[in-house]
Amino acid sequence: EEERQAQREEELRRKQEEAKVPPEMLFRRKSDLYSKFDEDGVPTHDAQGEELSKSARKKLAKEMRKHKQKYEKLMKPME
DSSP: OHHHHHHHHHHHHHHHHHHTSOGGGTTTTOTTTEEEEOTTSOEEEETTSOBOOHHHHHHHHHHHHHHHHHHHHHHGGGO
């Protein structure tokens, strides 16, 4: 039981730390996966320089939108 509680707390800390990453840097810090990005920071090409499929870019854009909402919610109290 204590171990599970510790795991949950660690997961929460990890998510909070990730939410602090500015949206434009979310994917740019994953240079081992992506090589080119659009003006919003959403990847357009994989690490090998191959263009990502439209569905992959759409999925990443959705992930970016979700992250941006979390980031703005987290940063709002700090203003």
